[in-house]
Amino acid sequence: MTEIEKLIQRFKQAGAYVISNHNFKKEGLTVSAVIDASQLKTLAKDLYRQGYSLLDLSTLEVKEGFLLTYHFDKFEKPGRIALRVLLEGPGPIAPSLYEIFQGAEWHERESHDFFGVKFAGNPNLIPLLLPDDFQAPPPLRKNPESLTSLAALKLFGSYEILSSRWETIINSKVENIS
């Protein structure tokens, strides 16, 4: 079993919703998985043990909620992977990876600055890039009508869906691509 296959198996074990294989040359990713927020910390710890480091955390506001994407990579050889977490509903909150990758603290603060996503366990969730006394709502929040749906984004290369909820999300009809 190759390393990638092992990873995929591990993701499945952790109850991943969607697992996709990507074309590394085209997309810069080998595997990505949509997982539940509750599994994030255990999987991140696993990856840490295998020598992965956290590259970045990006947040995207879509119709369904907030999609957090964590990129991981190894220093020794190429093979970037991504873990995605969808936070639905008002008051998005995700577990903090601060205890595993300390650098995550800043990425999380940035997300909190611009989207208002909260991270449980981040010891210092104060503005990173915005001024301390910034009053207005998070500046990168969109107005609800102009949001695109996840299905329109074509994020998942060749994918395998393991949850019925995600079946509906990914296969839903795309209405507006602007």
Added chain:
Amino acid sequence: MATPDPILSLPPGLEAAKSEVLPPLINIKPINWFFDLNRAMSLWPVTFGLACCAIEMMSVSMARFDMARFGAEVFRPSIRQADLMMVTGTVTRKLAPTVVRLYEQMPAPKYVMACGNCAISGGPFKFEGQYGVVEGVDQLLPVDVYVPGCPPRPEAILEGLFFIQEKLTSRRWWPKPQELPPDPAPAAKGKK
């Protein structure tokens, strides 16, 4: 010294510099002129860059453009030893209170040069709904000379320095740069 423009409104939570420069204790014209001349010929800028324009400030102090020829070579790492603040770059809301504080720590007489479009008006970052940039450092500090450009050429920064020297001593000390020969008219080019 210019006063901050009251028409432009500051973003909430920011305050303009409050310190004022008092008139000299001994106010005798020739003596003042003599001191001002000395000041003008040894303006010490502070090592202080905010964004990409700072690259041009570094360039102007290096050998090719050599600001040292005009007396402004000693870049001071402490604002308390400097008398020229070159605001080179984007003044973000996050950093604005620090810029004001630095200005107030500077001993008078003090001069401010707003270098680049960002420091003058917000430059490329001025658009509707922007949340992070102060649109013009003159809302915070009294600015003596504006040097436009994105970024300004090193020659332009030198000209800015000459303007401050002129402001202090009421004359220009350095020869005017030669004008470039005019471009040949496009029609004449075509005939050849």
